[in-house]
Amino acid sequence: APHTAFGLHLVVPPNRLEDPAVARKFAALPGLESVTFTLLGGTARTHDAMAGRLGAFRELLRAAQNLHTTGTVPLNVSVVLTEAGARELGAILDVVRRLRGRPSLSALFADCAAHHPRLRAISPDLATLRRAFSAEQGRIIAERVPLQNFPVCALPPAIRTLNDSNRVGNLDDYPPLAVCKPCVHRPRCCGVPRGYLDAHGDAHLAPETAARKR
Numbered sequence: 001a002p003h004t005a006f007g008l009h010l011v012v013p014p015n016r017l018e019d020p021a022v023a024r025k026f027a028a029l030p031g032l033e034s035v036t037f038t039l040l041g042g043t044a045r046t047h048d049a050m051a052g053r054l055g056a057f058r059e060l061l062r063a064a065q066n067l068h069t070t071g072t073v074p075l076n077v078s079v080v081l082t083e084a085g086a087r088e089l090g091a092i093l094d095v096v097r098r099l100r101g102r103p104s105l106s107a108l109f110a111d112c113a114a115h116h117p118r119l120r121a122i123s124p125d126l127a128t129l130r131r132a133f134s135a136e137q138g139r140i141i142a143e144r145v146p147l148q149n150f151p152v153c154a155l156p157p158a159i160r161t162l163n164d165s166n167r168v169g170n171l172d173d174y175p176p177l178a179v180c181k182p183c184v185h186r187p188r189c190c191g192v193p194r195g196y197l198d199a200h201g202d203a204h205l206a207p208e209t210a211a212r213k214r
Contacts, residue, residue: 007033011078014063023066027073035067035100036076042091046084050122064099077101080108081132086124089132095137105140105167106148107190113173113187126192126204144197151192152185153206165190183207 008031017023017035026032037060040050044057050146067073077096080087085092096103108119124132129150133140137159140147147155147163155163165188174191179202183189192205 005178007031009034009076010034011036011038013128014060017063017066018059020066020069023063024070027070032073034074034076036078037064037099039077039079039095039099040082041085042088042093042095046082046088047129048084061099064101068140075099075101077103079103079105081105081124081129082108082122083124083128084122086128086132089136090139093136093143093145103143104146104148107148107150107154108193109201113194115193117195119193119199120199123196123199125200126151126154130156130206133159149190151205152189153183153208177205179205180207182209184210191213 004061009031010032012026012035014037017026026035039047039060041047041057047060048054064075067075070148079092079096081089093103108123130153133154134156137156140143140162141157145162147159149165150163152160152163152165173194175197176190177197180186180189180191183185185208191203
């Protein structure tokens with residue numbers, strides 16, 4: 001069989017692996033080291049709505065089972081937190097455990113101006129994120145769940161070291177905000193996209209000043 005010098009880590013639509021025979025062939029790919037599915041909610045209703053297809057959640061469960069049956073491929077589960085998903089964070093972590101996957105949690109990510117109108121409809125406000133993360137921070141810490149591109153003030157202090165936050169200048173249309181200027185976390189915080197500001201404004205931003213930290 002052919003070999004590859006580099007390990008393959010593939011992001012795959014779950015419906016492609018809903019057929020057990022296809023999943024077995026996929027798992028036998030030379031060099032395959034992991035597969036990543038995207039989860040958009042903790043219930044079938046939420047995930048299907050975000051995926052835009054009835055039955056998408058069921059397909060994900062079946063695909064994960066098919067992969068586990070092969071016994072060879074680790075499964076990563078990338079969770080993108082929408083407004084509805086943030087309110088189901090506990091259920092989402094339960095689903096990931098059911099899938100026997102390795103979770104990661106990502107903020108909705110705007111990398112071009114065309115994304116902002118879509119983000120307005122589904123972006124959670126920072127207060128909702130803070131409540132969700134505060135409720136589940138024990139599990140997040142225990143499982144060392146990676147976090148990506150959340151503003152620092154959206155996270156309880158205990159889980160901030162798990163967050164990989166790109167600098168504002170690396171992202172498209174993440175405007176500098178006067179309210180964030182005195183924040184001690186600004187050098188390592190991604191901020192929020194313009195679409196978020198259009199939907200929620202800056203009322204939920206919670207900058208930390210040096211005086212506040214003392």
